[in-house]
Each structure stands twice: as structure tokens, then as C-alpha cells.
Amino acid sequence: MRKVVFIGWRGMVGSVLMERMLAEKDFSGFEPVFATTSQIGQAGPDIGMDTPPLKDAFDLEMLKTMDIIVTCQGSDYTKKMYPLLRKSGWKGFWLDAASALRMENSSVIILDPVNRTVIDQALAKGKKDFIGGNCTVSLMLMGVSALFRKGYIEWLTSMTYQAASGAGAKNMRELVSQMDMIGRASEEFLKDPESDIADLDQRVLETMNHRNFPIQNFGAPLAGSLIPWIDSPMENGQTREEWKGAAETNKILQTRTMIPVDGICVRIGAMRCHSQALTIKLTKDIPVDEIMGLISESNEWVKVIPNTKEDTLKYLSPANVTGTLGIPVGRIRKLNLGKEYLTLFTVGDQLLWGAAEPIRRMLTILLEHLSS
């Protein structure tokens, strides 16, 4: 039986992966092994069957016995263990949520509802490294890949509204702590509906800018505010998150000529859903109805939301999408800039399609490939 080791299974991405695998009854037909960088010998996750105590994720000899290594542990782990394994002659499949190997020639960025052909070709060529994409890029492509495929996109700009979870578990906690502190500081004004709104506003502002306001992880208030900077700076003025837009989109789709993708990535006070407003320069004047049809038929998770206030409020929000695999795409219309300028808004759970789900599905594809 094929052996698959899971590393990083108790982190944010890994635990969502475990949840999804359990929900889809994926733990069958292979021998699962669980490893850790810090809890060797302890019990692994409850997957409804006995599994051995946690192995040491740094044990090269153990890793070398695996057919597939699934890691959601992070880039530091990948950078440390991947080269050692390949140098040792290990020929197994490496399936990774971290970004470290994404742009390597030997790697394929996986998002099978969008690039299954690219994945199948890579498997046929004997490629072994399959890496999950950046969450914002994956969610954008789940929404509009049909337009790329048709050659309808000349360029695209994405203005993002990204959730705290993209920065990690500590940041999610910090966001809620910030909300809590603002709520408690404002209580006396909230209890009294007759109180002056200017006083409430002033109290919120003072709280956000107080030296005790928890900003250790974000570096700035997020609750009641936003942060228009995600990841590290690039020399050209982009942030690395913004740079990934073009680099990863074109790699996922294996475009022949680079399609420009750029924009500003902004952290907002959502918990785990990323949203983005896209402006698309179409290659020609394509009717909005045709665009809606293409989008809604592109995969089973995308849903076109009518451009009405009622539907937008009901369906096109993190509050509605969180915890689901749904990818609503709404506010679709031509901009007043001209008939070739399209705008739309899309939302997706960044821990599902943005992280764990492409990994879960790729594991199934690899197991099928190994048994064929």
C-alpha cells in the first residue's frame, strides 16, 4: 500500500486539509503517517482509524520510505528538508502548501479545476513537485479562469480585500482582540442610544491609537481600519503578494505570452475570506451575458450573482462564503471607461480553495496516478 506522510497537519492549512479529507472520506486506499516538528511520539489527528504515534518530520530515513510527502508546515521546513531528500535520491511526490518551491521549473502550481491539463502533462513527463498556489491568485482563477482560457483577457488588475487568516493564526486572534478592545471601550456609548455619535467615534479612535492596542502581529490597527500592504517589498514598488499575481497566474495557466496582472493587495478585518475587485481589459467587446455564461459554466463551485443590491448583500460577502467551497462572482458590468472594460467582484474562503482544497484534490490525483 502507498505510504503518505502528512507534515503540518495541525496548523491552520493542515487542519482544514484534515477536515476536508475526513468529510470526503479520503483516508482510504493508502497508509497515512503523521509527523511533527515539535510533538514526536504524541497522538496524531483523529481520522477514525488507528495511526502510529507522531514521527519526527526531520527524520530523513523515515521520509525516504514515503511515496508522497504532503506538507503544510511552511517554507522554512521545505527549504530545509526538500533539498536533502532530493539529494538523497528520493523519487517520491512532494505536495506542498508553502511558497518556497512554487516558481521552480521543476514545480507545477496546482489548481486542478483550472489547470488539470497542465497537471496531467506534468505527471506524464514525470514531474514530482506539486505546489499549492497563492490564495488570492487561486481564488481569482476559480472565478474567472474561463475568460483567460478563451483569450478574452488583455490585462487584469485586482484590488484585494484580504482576510486576517492569510497572515496566520496569531493574526486572526489579534484582529478579534482589537475588535474586543474597541467594543469594551465603547460600551458606555453603545448602551445609551441617545449618546453623542462624535463621542463614540472619538472613543474608537483613541482606543485604536492607544499604546495598549494589540498590534504586535499586524504592526497597525486592522479592526476599524485597513492595511494596504501585504508581505515584503519588491524593488519595483510592488509588494511580494502583488508580484505573485502575474507570476503565478501565468505559471498556473502556462500562458504563451505573459498576461499582465497587477493591483494593490489590502488587508481588511475579515477572518478567512479574501475578496477582490477585478478590472479586466477585454481583448474585444464581449457581451456581459456571454461573460456571465462562461463564468458560471467554468466549474461547479463558481456562481454568478445578479448585480442587484439584494443578491449582493445576501451572497457576495465573507459572512456568506466562509467555510464553504462556493466562489460567488458578482457586480459584473462594463465600466464607463469603454466597452472593453469589465469589472466584477469575487469572494472565496482562502483556507479552502485558497490553500487546503487544491492540496486535497491533488493528493487524490497522485494516488490515482500511482495506481494506474
Ligand code: NAP
Ligand atoms: P501554521 O498554522 O502556523 O502551522 C504551521 C505549524 O506550526 C504546524 O504544523 C505546527 O507544526 C506548528 N504549531 C506550533 N504551535 C501550533 C499550534 N498551537 N497550533 C497548530 N500548529 C502549531 O501555518 P499555516 O498558516 O497553516 O501555513 C502553513 C503553510 O501554508 C505556510 O507556508 C503558508 O505560507 C502556506 N499557506 C498558508 C495559507 C494561509 O492562509 N494561512 C494559505 C496558503 C498557503 P508542528 O506540529 O510540527 O509543531
